[in-house]
Ligand SMILES: Cc1cccc(C(=O)O)c1OC(=O)C1CC1
Ligand SMILES: [Ca+2]
């Protein structure tokens with residue numbers, strides 16, 4: 001008998017109820033959404049990347065109690081839908097590529113990343129992080145790394161790497177779509193501390209990150225130097241995006257269209273902050289006209305962080 005679509009239900013990492021597409025085959029349900037080409041696996045706490053993607057998650061009654069898996073699957077569906085409906089992009093490659101997510105990678109693993117082929121989520125150590133798929137902005141960030149790789153393919157070091165991180169933060173928060181929500185990872189970071197986050201786009205300095213070129217951190221291009229500070233110098237383009245949204249009165253959707261068009265039409269692997277400024281000005285010009293308030297706002301937004 002062939003596999004058929006089913007609807008699973010379950011609780012996410014934070015105990016919230018949700019439903020999602022699963023596949024039913026020979027009496028077993030699988031975490032596979034064939035309408036969006038999503039598959040969610042478990043590494044069963046192995047840290048061996050050679051065993052990825054691991055085991056496709058299955059369940060006997062389609063009621064799922066693995067919160068990390070439920071969130072990885074449902075949030076990947078939300079990210080897929082965002083790219084499809086807002087930008088008419090079918091998956092990260094634009095061609096319906098399978099979005100594979102593996103949860104429970106490693107032990108106490110405080111990390112989440114795109115490894116060039118799939119997403120990998122650790123469970124966190126319970127004090128710095130809870131399972132990292134439990135935040136929509138994180139899942140949006142990780143899948144956007146894949147979109148970036150298949151478009152501008154910004155090299156993950158120095159200014160191009162900081163742009164890679166920034167575009168992932170921007171899209172992650174646009175997809176999460178919270179009121180004045182410019183924090184990253186707030187839902188899964190330090191469960192015993194409220195109000196903090198991994199990063200803040202509106203106030204990078206609050207997490208020790210620069211919000212202006214004057215404070216650009218010249219870190220070594222090594223693992224210890226975070227490849228030239230890609231997760232910290234991202235504060236500068238992040239702040240530029242927040243300036244753009246908050247001074248122009250543009251909708252978040254239209255701001256996202258400007259950034260997406262810059263990324264996919266004008267930026268390349270070695271684009272630096274000045275190139276990103278020019279790309280976003282060109283994209284705003286394409287979409288709203290050279291004398292539009294949007295073009296003025298995006299120009300001022302970069303100037304305010306010392307770019308241009
Ligand atoms: C938690 C974490 C550790 C290392 C790299 C990344 C990474 O994906 O760059 C990472 O995920 C994030 O930054 C998400 C957005 C909060
Ligand atoms: Ca957020």
Ligand SMILES: [Zn+2]
Pocket residue numbers: 141145165168
């Ligand atoms: Zn990242």
